[in-house]
Amino acid sequence: MGFLAPWFLAGALAVGVPVWLHLLRQHKSVPLPFSSLMFFERRTQSSVKHRRLRYLLLLALRALLIVVLALAFSKPFTYMVPGLAGSGQKMVVIALDDSFSMRQGDRMERARSEALQLVGGIGAGNKAQVLAFSSGVRMMSDPTDDVAVLRAAISSIVPGDGRGSYAELTRALRSIAQSSRMPVEAHLFSDLQKSSLPSSFADVRLGDGIRLVTHPAATGEQPNFAVESVNAPRRVYDPKKVRIQATVVGYGAERGDLKVSVHLNNREIGSKTLSVPASGRATFDLTVPSLDAPHGFNRGEVRIESRDGFPGDDRYLFSIERADPRPALFVHETKGARSLLYFRAALEASTSSAFVIDAVRPEQAAGISPSRYAFILLSDVSSVPPAFEEALRKYVRAGGSLWIALGRAAAVRNRVPVFDENIAEAVYASRSQERFQTVAWLDPAHPSIRRANRWDGVKFYQVVRVEPGKARVAARLSDDTPLLLEKQVGEGRVLVFASTLDNISNDFPLHASFVPFIEQTSRYLGRIEESGASHTVGTFLELRTQKESGAAVEVLDPQGRRALSLEEAARAETIELASAGFYDVRRPSGRHELVAVNPDRHESDLAVIPAETLALWQNTGQGSKDANPAAGTGVQAGDERKPSSFWWYVMLSALILAVAESLVGNRHLNVEEPVERMEKGAA
Amino acid sequence: MLQRFLDPATLASISGLDLVARTVVDGFVAGLHRSPDFGFSQEFAEYRAYAQGDDLRHVDWNVFARTDRCYLKRFRGETNTQILILLDTSASMGFGSHSVNKLDYARFVSASICYLANSQRDATGLIVFDDEVRNYISPSTRQGQLFRLLHAIEKTELGSHTDFSKPFIHFQEFLRRRGLVVVLSDFYEDPEKIVRAVEPLRYRGNEVILFHLLDPQEIAPQFREPLLLVDMETQTSLEVSPDYGRNEYRTKIQAHIEDLRSKARGAGLDYFLMDTGRPLDEGLREYLGVRQGRL
Numbered sequence: 001m002g003f004l005a006p007w008f009l010a011g012a013l014a015v016g017v018p019v020w021l022h023l024l025r026q027h028k029s030v031p032l033p034f035s036s037l038m039f040f041e042r043r044t045q046s047s048v049k050h051r052r053l054r055y056l057l058l059l060a061l062r063a064l065l066i067v068v069l070a071l072a073f074s075k076p077f078t079y080m081v082p083g084l085a086g087s088g089q090k091m092v093v094i095a096l097d098d099s100f101s102m103r104q105g106d107r108m109e110r111a112r113s114e115a116l117q118l119v120g121g122i123g124a125g126n127k128a129q130v131l132a133f134s135s136g137v138r139m140m141s142d143p144t145d146d147v148a149v150l151r152a153a154i155s156s157i158v159p160g161d162g163r164g165s166y167a168e169l170t171r172a173l174r175s176i177a178q179s180s181r182m183p184v185e186a187h188l189f190s191d192l193q194k195s196s197l198p199s200s201f202a203d204v205r206l207g208d209g210i211r212l213v214t215h216p217a218a219t220g221e222q223p224n225f226a227v228e229s230v231n232a233p234r235r236v237y238d239p240k241k242v243r244i245q246a247t248v249v250g251y252g253a254e255r256g257d258l259k260v261s262v263h264l265n266n267r268e269i270g271s272k273t274l275s276v277p278a279s280g281r282a283t284f285d286l287t288v289p290s291l292d293a294p295h296g297f298n299r300g301e302v303r304i305e306s307r308d309g310f311p312g313d314d315r316y317l318f319s320i321e322r323a324d325p326r327p328a329l330f331v332h333e334t335k336g337a338r339s340l341l342y343f344r345a346a347l348e349a350s351t352s353s354a355f356v357i358d359a360v361r362p363e364q365a366a367g368i369s370p371s372r373y374a375f376i377l378l379s380d381v382s383s384v385p386p387a388f389e390e391a392l393r394k395y396v397r398a399g400g401s402l403w404i405a406l407g408r409a410a411a412v413r414n415r416v417p418v419f420d421e422n423i424a425e426a427v428y429a430s431r432s433q434e435r436f437q438t439v440a441w442l443d444p445a446h447p448s449i450r451r452a453n454r455w456d457g458v459k460f461y462q463v464v465r466v467e468p469g470k471a472r473v474a475a476r477l478s479d480d481t482p483l484l485l486e487k488q489v490g491e492g493r494v495l496v497f498a499s500t501l502d503n504i505s506n507d508f509p510l511h512a513s514f515v516p517f518i519e520q521t522s523r524y525l526g527r528i529e530e531s532g533a534s535h536t537v538g539t540f541l542e543l544r545t546q547k548e549s550g551a552a553v554e555v556l557d558p559q560g561r562r563a564l565s566l567e568e569a570a571r572a573e574t575i576e577l578a579s580a581g582f583y584d585v586r587r588p589s590g591r592h593e594l595v596a597v598n599p600d601r602h603e604s605d606l607a608v609i610p611a612e613t614l615a616l617w618q619n620t621g622q623g624s625k626d627a628n629p630a631a632g633t634g635v636q637a638g639d640e641r642k643p644s645s646f647w648w649y650v651m652l653s654a655l656i657l658a659v660a661e662s663l664v665g666n667r668h669l670n671v672e673e674p675v676e677r678m679e680k681g682a683a
Numbered sequence: 684m685l686q687r688f689l690d691p692a693t694l695a696s697i698s699g700l701d702l703v704a705r706t707v708v709d710g711f712v713a714g715l716h717r718s719p720d721f722g723f724s725q726e727f728a729e730y731r732a733y734a735q736g737d738d739l740r741h742v743d744w745n746v747f748a749r750t751d752r753c754y755l756k757r758f759r760g761e762t763n764t765q766i767l768i769l770l771d772t773s774a775s776m777g778f779g780s781h782s783v784n785k786l787d788y789a790r791f792v793s794a795s796i797c798y799l800a801n802s803q804r805d806a807t808g809l810i811v812f813d814d815e816v817r818n819y820i821s822p823s824t825r826q827g828q829l830f831r832l833l834h835a836i837e838k839t840e841l842g843s844h845t846d847f848s849k850p851f852i853h854f855q856e857f858l859r860r861r862g863l864v865v866v867l868s869d870f871y872e873d874p875e876k877i878v879r880a881v882e883p884l885r886y887r888g889n890e891v892i893l894f895h896l897l898d899p900q901e902i903a904p905q906f907r908e909p910l911l912l913v914d915m916e917t918q919t920s921l922e923v924s925p926d927y928g929r930n931e932y933r934t935k936i937q938a939h940i941e942d943l944r945s946k947a948r949g950a951g952l953d954y955f956l957m958d959t960g961r962p963l964d965e966g967l968r969e970y971l972g973v974r975q976g977r978l
Contacts, residue, residue, distance in 0.1 A: 034912040035778035035901055036871040037921050039935040
């Protein structure tokens with residue numbers, strides 16, 4: 001039941017008025033003079049009894065009238081579910097947690113054993129359904145009263161690598177309650193991990209008609225060490241600059257010294273003893289002087305020797321791709337050697353130098369095929385050979401990336417090559433009132449600026465004002481001149497930097513933000529994905545781009561089985577990484593990838609839900625009344641169940657009560673008339 | 684006809700008692716004219732044999748001359764009949780469920796009797812009492828007696844409780860001549876005691892009439908709500924239930940009335956119940972009708 005205007009229920013407090021009045025009346029005993037009491041006898045008991053009965057009736061009528069009126073004004077409604085009321089049947093849902101933490105000890109065996117015992121006790125006429133849940137819910141059986149089917153479904157559940165989510169389970173229970181239209185008795189067999197609760201408690205609100213019974217599979221708090229995360233490079237271009245970091249955490253554990261080792265292709269490449277504080281974290285840092293790994297993907301693993309009761313999280317997988325740096329073409333004028341210097345220095349300063357710069361002058365570029373370069377940079381080039389410009393256009397339309405830096409030489413032209421937007425003017429700050437311009441606005445969403453958005457103090461003395469046209473402006477100077485523009489041309493990208501990369505037109509190369517800007521822009525233009533060295537179980541991996549639709553993708557799961565059917569291989573754009581281990585992915589482009597997948601480390605925290613929180617969760621089920629239908633599950637439940645207002649019935653009751661109250665009250669008034677006369681006469 | 688049945692409430696609005704009495708008496712006298720025997724006293728002159736000690740001035744010398752016997756000539760208005768009104772002013776007489784309480788009603792009755800008696804030249808007196816004799820006006824036919832009586836009646840005030848025994852001993856001292864005694868009271872006393880107290884008046888040759896004044900609410904209480912009643916004389920309070928008022932009380936008061944009536948008649952006393960809710964002249968008419976029939 002709910003109320004459309006629940007605030008009117010406060011009007012029921014007015015029930016105190018008749019109570020107060022009647023109490024006053026009850027104690028009111030005005031003495032009435034009478035000529036003689038010679039013929040009267042004391043009959044107090046009968047008098048009080050009589051009075052009480054009469055007043056109780058009137059009081060009850062008046063109080064009830066006020067309550068019913070308040071109820072009527074609050075516009076009550078109820079959900080009409082024909083099958084729910086009076087059927088006497090219930091749906092028993094047996095939900096087994098198959099999350100990663102259920103691998104600890106004999107948790108899953110205990111859960112299965114208790115669930116099997118429960119199946120035998122399901123009453124006649126009741127149906128039961130078996131669910132397995134972690135990050136999602138799987139229906140292991142249809143609703144049935146066949147005990148054998150239920151037992152088989154329970155026995156088939158094995159612990160997985162997913163993260164438990166009670167929110168998903170609750171959502172499934174609500175769905176079952178709505179579809180079955182019967183009261184649901186949910187038996188939860190789980191280790192009741194606290195970390196499986198959602199951040200918002202409203203997500204585990206059970207709703208009416210659902211009763212939750214928990215069957216804990218964990219015996220108590222278990223100290224546990226785990227490799228929480230590993231920070232390793234996704235690609236290694238220079239084997240001499242490999243750094244691997246790992247964080248080891250102890251959940252509810254005492255301080256411990258653990259041996260941490262890093263393995264690559266099942267070969268230990270380094271180890272260290274790490275002191276992990278009590279219930280704390282410690283970071284393991286390994287710099288490999290020379291990574292001895294073949295080209296291509298390599299299987300990496302960080303292991304700890306914890307000797308706790310949960311060895312499943314003592315290893316963390318990652319993959320490293322050994323690759324050669326990709327060539328990038330740097331076209332510059334003879335006078336622009338300073339730009340090359342700063343650009344190359346910036347690229348080499350980054351931890352993973354993914355590019356090798358080929359520097360040429362414009363006249364040398366005529367015979368170069370742009371397609372072999374990851375990206376091409378025209379650094380303040382005054383003239384581009386027409387053949388090269390045409391080749392650049394084709395290169396960009398086919399998906400290539402072009403970076404154009406504009407300076408005094410480039411401003412000679414009226415138009416930016418390939419970018420195809422007009423150059424308005426070359427702005428010299430020293431000739432105007434200000435001596436330099438600063439960056440006034442940056443688009444933090446642009447990949448070039450995302451991690452290097454602090455351009456404070458960078459002075460731009462000379463910029464070329466380009467009409468942006470349809471281009472995206474990622475940075476503007478204080479005089480609103482576009483500084484960084486990007487335009488999609490065909491499948492490729494053209495990025496225009498309206499100044500030079502030397503320290504003549506600006507002092508940008510002398511600032512700390514220059515290196516990340518160069519590195520990120522190069523990676524962005526070179527289309528190097530910034531994916532990590534590992535993924536978490538339950539996340540989705542993108543299999544193809546829009547351009548690659550129709551081409552087959554091949555995915556082998558950690559057990560070496562094909563993860564996709566033939567149809568999925570041709571159409572699926574993503575795949576859920578459901579198991580821990582290494583996925584072997586062959587993309588439509590023929591590129592081979594090794595994806596390392598680890599269980600969510602929230603599962604390593606084996607702390608259980610506090611008893612009061614658990615009771616609170618259970619209380620959100622049966623017996624809880626959702627007063628506000630616009631919040632929580634009320635809407636979802638109400639979407640299928642029809643809200644039915646019974647306002648008119650309440651008003652009819654109020655009318656009947658009003659008539660009854662009038663009749664009874666009128667009788668009291670009639671009684672008082674002779675008494676008043678007597679009082680007047682006596683006076 | 685307009686004045687035949689006078690509502691006590693209407694009479695209460697009339698300021699002077701003389702006017703009230705005149706209104707009442709003239710009303711029912713006009714309605715019952717040509718009734719020669721109508722009246723309180725034996726209205727005729729008489730001759731009585733001379734007795735030693737009689738005043739010689741009253742001897743009818745003409746009769747003596749013709750018959751040689753001494754007779755005393757008795758004129759109208761000089762008969763031995765006198766009317767004495769005993770008005771109870773105890774606190775209980777102050778009760779009334781409407782605009783006229785019992786004392787007011789008794790005043791009207793008293794005034795009406797005085798007026799009627801005066802018009803018939805009967806000597807009329809008044810005794811006001813509660814537990815003591817509060818006022819006494821000896822019966823007389825002197826001029827101005829009516830106004831003295833009416834003034835005394837008008838000035839009566841409610842007293843304390845009723846005690847018949849004490850004042851009635853004094854009454855016997857006041858009553859030296861045979862006559863008519865009218866007792867106006869609500870008689871909240873044991874009928875045995877009342878009759879025993881009043882009875883001696885009858886022994887001396889007086890004709891005694893008991894006017895029992897009761898309010899309608901006293902005869903048939905209509906309250907149906909539990910009430911805390913306070914005795915107007917003793918100030919004691921009692922919570923009574925409506926059921927009791929409807930049933931047992933009515934039975935008891937009726938038994939009291941009947942007991943008083945029977946005991947009074949057994950003692951040779953006239954008893955008449957006056958409901959103060961009824962019109963005054965109607966009550967008097969009824970009583971006088973009954974009395975006439977008996978006479």
